[in-house]
Amino acid sequence: MATNDQLKALIKSHADGDDPQFYSVAMQVAAKAARAGQERFSQELRDMVDDLRRKTVQSARIASVVPVSQPRGELASLLTVTYPDARLSDLALVGDVSDRLQHVLLEQRRRGDLARHGLTPVRRLLLVGPPGTGKTSTARVIAGELGLPLFAIRLDTIITKFMGETAAKLRMIFDALAETKGVYLFDEVDALAGDRMAGNDVGEVRRILNSFLQFLEEDTSDSVIVAATNHPELLDRAIFRRFEVVVPFPLPDEDAVRTVIKNRLANFRLSNLGWKRIMGAARGLSHAEITVAAENAAKRTVLAGAEQIRTDDLVAALEDRRGPGFHGDENTQP
Structure with a gap:
């Protein structure tokens, strides 16, 4: 008791x-x-x-669910909203990524304790790493763990050839961010935050970046801002100073490979798998690529009328993911 x-x-x-x-x-x-x-x-x-x-x-x-959760007019073209139920345990994370995210979630949940000491929780995260390593999925997990809506920003509709229009659309996003608490995802943020010193840069790009930096600096809302990029080397250095936490997402190690495969193939028998061969075939692949390979091996097993995943089928599926021009799909992360 x-x-x-x-x-x-x-x-x-x-x-x-x-x-x-x-x-x-x-x-x-x-x-x-x-x-x-x-x-x-x-x-x-x-x-x-x-x-x-x-x-x-x-x-x-x-x-x-307040008005911005059903965005109307121009705002509806700038963001989409979902209500994820994902959990941190759903991800197969490498190194100390899980510990970092757990601490961010703890700060958010204990914001009252922090406030009593004049402190505020982390609310700006920059996620960097190769495609398919779970950055977008992490934004869904943060929203799911905190019970918040996830607002995905559509950068393709924000960025126009007219700087004034782009700045006005960014202002709409940050006004919505202040009005409705949620997790706001700026995926492929390098489109907004490219290096101002790049040789092929133009004035309009610099002005868009300056507007974005200004809005980040002025934001005092309770919302969580998650920015993600596959190309951190393209980001302006000032962006890194605007985010309290920068989380690197490496390619999966052997433990993560095993977890991804077991999670995706939980409904099949895996007792006789040759993990050494599987690890060799999975080396250098992302979480998303390994997930797709596991699904393909599962389909082959079902169509063969079997329940036991064969090592040969899984290894072949993993090797197929190394096809020319394949770069993975972030959104297929389990």
Whole structure:
């Protein structure tokens, strides 16, 4: 059963509206019950916590549906909105990327504690790395974990040949960002933030960058801004100073390769796979490429009337992803 300290922590976290702390203490109680042999009670408590978490996310989504969530007029052409339910555990991340993201989420969830000490949570992240390594998926995860809408900025409709129009559209985005709390994704941000010192740069590009930098500097909203790029070398150095956290997304290591494949092929038997051959075939491929290869091997297995994934099929599918001109698709990350 719960200790006196745990009971007090449960009551305090509930009174403070600190849901993450409430869930954490409840899970500690469940773990203690399991160690004491109370398996049924432990599982019931875990199920209750999971149910409460789902209801909290759903309530947050409903509360977030304000006019900008159904953008109209010109704003509708500048962004799209979704309500992801992705979780950090859904991603196969390399190195300390998971730790960095967990800390960002913790700061967001404990923003009240930080505010009492005159501090603000991290709310601007710059994600850099090759295509297909999970940058776009990370924006969906941040939105899902925080129960916020995800607004994807359509840079193709923002950037025009007339600098004044582009600046006005950027202003609309930042006004929406201040009005409605959410996660705002600027994918392929190098289109807005190219190096001003580049030899082939033109005045209009520099002015667009300056407007973007100014809007970032002036923004004091509670929204989370996520910018992503496959080409950090193209970014102006001033952009890096506008983001509190820069997260590099490398290609998957062996642990991540194994996780991606197991997650995607969870409905198949994998007991006899030759992982050494698979790792060799997957070397240098992105998360997205490995996901597609796993799906292709799964289709071959289904059409053959089998349930066991064959190493040969998976290796062949991975090697096919090395075809000429293939660069992966970020949005296929699991």
